[in-house]
Amino acid sequence: MNRSRTPQSLLSQWLHDRLPADQWDWLQQTLVTCAKSNTDRELYIALGMAPRKLGKADLALSDAELSDAQAAYAGWTPSDWSIDGAARLLVLLMLAEQNQADFDTTLRSLCATADVSESIVYYRGMALFPHSAELDEQLGEGLRTNMSAVFEAIAHNNPYPQEHFDDHRWNHMILKALFVDSRLYPIQGLDQRANPELAQILCHYAHERWAANRPVTPELWRCVGPHATPIMLADLQRASQSKDPLEHQGAMLALSQCPLPEATKYITAFPDTAEAIANGTLTWDALTYRLNSTTQ
Amino acid sequence: MMFIDPHAHMISRTTDDYQAMAASGVVAVIEPSFWIGQPRTFVGSYIDYLSSIIGFERFRAGQFGIRHYCTVGLNSKEANNQALAEGVMEILPRFALKEGVVAIGEIGYDEQTDLEDKYFRLQLELAKELDLPVMIHTPHRDKKRGTTRSMDVCEEHGMDPSKIIVDHNNEETVQEVLDRGYWAAFSIYPSTKMGNERMVEILAQYGADRIMVDSACDWGISEPLGVAKTAKLALQRGIPKEHVIKVCYQNALDAYGQSGQMHEDDWLNPAPIDQRTVYEGNSILRGGRDPLVEDATAAPPNKLNADKLIIK
Ligand SMILES: [Zn+2]
Numbered sequence: 001m002n003r004s005r006t007p008q009s010l011l012s013q014w015l016h017d018r019l020p021a022d023q024w025d026w027l028q029q030t031l032v033t034c035a036k037s038n039t040d041r042e043l044y045i046a047l048g049m050a051p052r053k054l055g056k057a058d059l060a061l062s063d064a065e066l067s068d069a070q071a072a073y074a075g076w077t078p079s080d081w082s083i084d085g086a087a088r089l090l091v092l093l094m095l096a097e098q099n100q101a102d103f104d105t106t107l108r109s110l111c112a113t114a115d116v117s118e119s120i121v122y123y124r125g126m127a128l129f130p131h132s133a134e135l136d137e138q139l140g141e142g143l144r145t146n147m148s149a150v151f152e153a154i155a156h157n158n159p160y161p162q163e164h165f166d167d168h169r170w171n172h173m174i175l176k177a178l179f180v181d182s183r184l185y186p187i188q189g190l191d192q193r194a195n196p197e198l199a200q201i202l203c204h205y206a207h208e209r210w211a212a213n214r215p216v217t218p219e220l221w222r223c224v225g226p227h228a229t230p231i232m233l234a235d236l237q238r239a240s241q242s243k244d245p246l247e248h249q250g251a252m253l254a255l256s257q258c259p260l261p262e263a264t265k266y267i268t269a270f271p272d273t274a275e276a277i278a279n280g281t282l283t284w285d286a287l288t289y290r291l292n293s294t295t296q
Numbered sequence: 297m298m299f300i301d302p303h304a305h306m307i308s309r310t311t312d313d314y315q316a317m318a319a320s321g322v323v324a325v326i327e328p329s330f331w332i333g334q335p336r337t338f339v340g341s342y343i344d345y346l347s348s349i350i351g352f353e354r355f356r357a358g359q360f361g362i363r364h365y366c367t368v369g370l371n372s373k374e375a376n377n378q379a380l381a382e383g384v385m386e387i388l389p390r391f392a393l394k395e396g397v398v399a400i401g402e403i404g405y406d407e408q409t410d411l412e413d414k415y416f417r418l419q420l421e422l423a424k425e426l427d428l429p430v431m432i433h434t435p436h437r438d439k440k441r442g443t444t445r446s447m448d449v450c451e452e453h454g455m456d457p458s459k460i461i462v463d464h465n466n467e468e469t470v471q472e473v474l475d476r477g478y479w480a481a482f483s484i485y486p487s488t489k490m491g492n493e494r495m496v497e498i499l500a501q502y503g504a505d506r507i508m509v510d511s512a513c514d515w516g517i518s519e520p521l522g523v524a525k526t527a528k529l530a531l532q533r534g535i536p537k538e539h540v541i542k543v544c545y546q547n548a549l550d551a552y553g554q555s556g557q558m559h560e561d562d563w564l565n566p567a568p569i570d571q572r573t574v575y576e577g578n579s580i581l582r583g584g585r586d587p588l589v590e591d592a593t594a595a596p597p598n599k600l601n602a603d604k605l606i607i608k
Contacts, residue, residue, distance in 0.1 A: 041389060048393025052556060113343060113387075115350045115394040147355045 007072050007128045008093040011086050014059060018083065026053050027087055034091055035098060040106065046091055047110070047118065051084035056117075059086050073128060075159025075188050085121040089128070096129050104134035111138050116149060123153040127160040136164060143173060148180050155187055162189025171198045174223060175205065184219040185288045191222070199227035203235050218250025218291065222284055225254030230262065237266045246294065249273060249287050297541065298563075299523045302326045302548035303402075303431075303463060303483060303510035306364065307345075307353050313513070313520040314360040320524035323563040324363040326510075326552060327353060328402040328431055331371045333515050339383030342370075346387075350394045363562045365552065367401035367431050368392055375415040376407075385418055392426050398552040399423070401431025402463060405442045408435065413449070420453045429459045429554050431481075434469065436488065443469045447476055461551050464489055464512070470498060474506060479551045483512035484522035484607055491608045492526040496533050504539035508547040519607050529605055 005013075016024060030046045037043065059081045061069070069076045078086070092110075096103045107129065111122050123142050129135060142154050155161065155177055161170060170193050177184055184190055202220050209216045221239060224232060236258070239251035252273045255263045267274045276282035301317065304325045317325070327349050336342055349366045357364035368391045370384045392400060400423040405412050423430045430450070435442035443462065450460055457477035465473060465480045466489070473480040482498070483489040495509060511522030519525070527544045531537065552558050 044390040045393065048390075051395065052393070113347050113390060115396070116354060117395050119351070146352065149355075 005068065005072050007069070007076060008090065008097070010065075010068055010072055011090045011093070014061065014065060015083070015086055015090065018059070019054060023054050027090075031091060031094055035094060040109070043091070043095070043106070043110075047088050050087045050091075051117070054083050054087055056082050056084050059083055073159070075162070076128065077157040077188075078124075079157070081124070082117075085117065085124070088118065088121045089125045092122075092125065093128060100130050100132075103129070104132050108134060108138050111142070116147060119145075119147075119150045120153040123150065124158060126154075127158060127163065131164065139164075140169065143169070143176070148182060151176065151180060152182055152186075155182060157186050157188065159188055161187070162193055165193075167193075167195055167197060171195070171201055174198060175201055178202075178205065178217065178220060183288075183291075184217075184222065185284070191226075194223045194226050196227040196229075199224045199229075199232060203232050206235055206239070215244070216247065218244075218246045218287060221250045221254035225257035226259070228254070228258045228260060228263070230260065233258065233260060233262055233266070236263075240266055240270065246287065246291055249282055249290075252277060253282065253284060253287065297321050297527060297544070298323045299527060299544045300324045300326070300548040301511050301513075301520075301523045302461075302508055302552060303328055303481065303512045304520065305330055305512070305514035306357060307349060308332075308515040309513060309520055311356075311360070314357060314362060317520050317524075318360045318362055320521050322362060322524065324365065324549075324558070325357060326398060326548070327364060327366040328399075328433075329366065329368050329371070330402060330433075330514070331373045335377070336374060336380065337377075339380060339387060342380070342384050343387055346391045350391065350396065354396060361563075365396045365398045365558050367399040368394075368397055369400045369403040369419055369431075370415050371402060372404050372406035372412045372416070372433060372435070375412045376409055378411060381411065381415050385415065385422075388419070388422060389426070392422065392428060396557055397428070398555040398557050399429040399431045399461070400426075401461075402433035403430065404433040404446050405435045408438065408442055408445065416446075417449060417453060420450060420455055423459075424453065424455065429461065429552060430455065432460060432462045434462060434464045436464075439464075439466065440468050444472060447473070447478060459551075459554055461508070463510070466490060467494065467498065470502060470507075474502065479506045479508065479547065481508045481510055483510050484526050485512045485516075485518050486607050487517070491606070492522070492529050493606060493608075495526050496530045496535060499530055499535050499539060499543060500533075504542035504547070506547060507543045508551065509543050510548075522607060525605050525607060 015027060033042050034046050059078065061078060066079060069078055095106065107122065111119065114122060126135060126139055139154060139160065142150060145151050155173055161173055165173065174184065202224050206216045206220060216239065221236060224236065228236060236251050236255050239247055240255060242248045252267060252270060255267050256277045273282065299322045301322050304327060306325055306327050329346060329349060346368055354364040368388060370381055375381050400419050403416055403419045420430065432446050434446060461479040461481050462473045463481040464483050470480050482495055484492050484495060489512065509523050509526050511520055512518065513520040513522065523544050527540050530540050549558065549560060
């Protein structure tokens with residue numbers, strides 16, 4: 001029944017359901033003030049006051065609410081959002097609707113002076129704003145951050161990159177994720193956006209890691225398998241012989257997704273793993289789960 | 297023992313300093329916005345500077361298990377560049393409500409000019425409007441009169457002394473600052489401000505109420521371990537442990553905690569995995585097994601002087 005609801009109306013509903021009356025009133029009053037104001041001062045104060053007035057608790061959406069989010073905007077995954085973040089985004093979505101031309105400039109200026117939690121909200125919300133070249137440029141700026149939490153606000157659980165990034169920016173986001181020890185699995189479109197150029201870049205990166213005696217994350221091979229050339233197959237074979245069970249499994253999964261006929265013979269070299277892949281007990285999801293439980 | 301350094305310009309310090317501070321027990325620092333040595337000539341430089349201390353520096357500190365807070369303000373030297381000062385006053389409200397901003401500061405007088413006076417007053421009004429504490433930088437020259445004047449002006453503007461920290465005190469200023477109900481901070485800064493032997497004398501004489509110790513470490517020859525070394529020296533010379541805890545930890549928390557932006561839970565009970573913060577957790581609080589603690593003590597002695605306790 002919620003199929004036609006907008007992200008804006010959902011955010012409003014979620015906050016309404018969670019905030020005590022006085023905080024909800026403050027938020028309504030703030031929305032009115034920001035809508036009527038013709039300077040940015042009210043906006044800066046509203047965004048600054050949001051955590052102070054509403055707190056920073058988890059939004060803690062139910063499964064039903066999360067599927068409403070997906071229905072309102074494909075890929076929108078506000079599963080670990082906070083109350084103050086939702087309120088900040090609600091204010092911005094209202095402004096974007098009201099005046100799209102000025103909104104780009106406003107958002108860029110907000111990003112330029114954002115603290116870490118604000119940056120996270122703005123980048124996580126980017127897909128929900130009207131798309132523009134201006135905002136796209138801002139996102140490129142965000143990707144250059146050294147702060148992992150900000151980088152992950154863009155890369156993880158965010159529909160924006162898969163929808164709007166060209167291959168060059170996409171490939172560098174994946175590579176940067178590996179460099180800053182971020183996980184790949186929360187990146188939306190990881191399989192769909194895999195491409196031959198990325199496979200090549202990642203194999204070069206694996207060689208650098210091997211040369212320095214550093215481990216290669218099993219997730220890397222996920223973007224290599226479907227686009228592996230015969231030369232890359234040798235890398236997959238090498239990784240499949242790893243003593244590390246997870247690296248072995250990652251390489252085997254990648255081999256199973258490789259269209260080259262030679263891949264089959266490297267898979268059959270490990271009948272037990274091949275069987276686990278064939279019967280569906282070893283998948284990228286299962287591997288991710290194991291990877292998470294070994295590093296926590 | 298846990299320490300807070302409530303005045304440290306970490307933006308000018310190296311990662312060695314962060315490691316050494318974390319190893320010495322520092323769990324939180326407050327970075328006041330200040331004079332960076334070279335005059336800023338565009339408001340844009342100010343914007344980027346303030347963005348750095350609310351953003352990247354906070355992240356950098358978090359990597360060493362140190363919680364980072366800051367104060368924002370127009371410093372007294374740059375108040376004398378009127379065009380710049382006007383621009384900064386316009387953008388300050390934009391920064392004053394950022395996460396982790398615990399006060400307006402450091403503000404006050406340098407040469408005690410009319411422009412310094414004007415922007416000091418305007419910033420006191422801003423602090424009042426936003427209900428934030430104030431960190432006052434007292435002048436190096438003509439300190440005693442400058443300190444008195446700073447407090448006179450605060451009272452003229454109806455400020456509550458319990459929300460104002462008067463910094464860079466010495467033997468000559470402390471009595472009046474305490475008598476008038478303000479917090480008195482002391483910067484253990486070699487050669488120009490306080491030494492820690494003198495500091496211990498002051499603690500012996502005045503006790504620990506409303507007194508706090510900071511390093512004021514910056515781009516000059518200064519001592520990021522100023523708080524930890526003063527605590528150690530004070531204990532060695534017989535200052536009661538409860539007093540040392542107050543002046544090297546609790547009073548800073550009580551004074552700046554009035555902003556609502558600084559809580560002991562920030563470092564004692566951080567969320568185990570918080571996607572929305574940038575804090576790695578303090579290795580000492582985690583049990584001290586992290587190698588960075590060993591690294592800090594193993595660093596070349598001429599660099600960190602970890603064993604050279606006295607700061608003159
Ligand atoms: Zn200072």
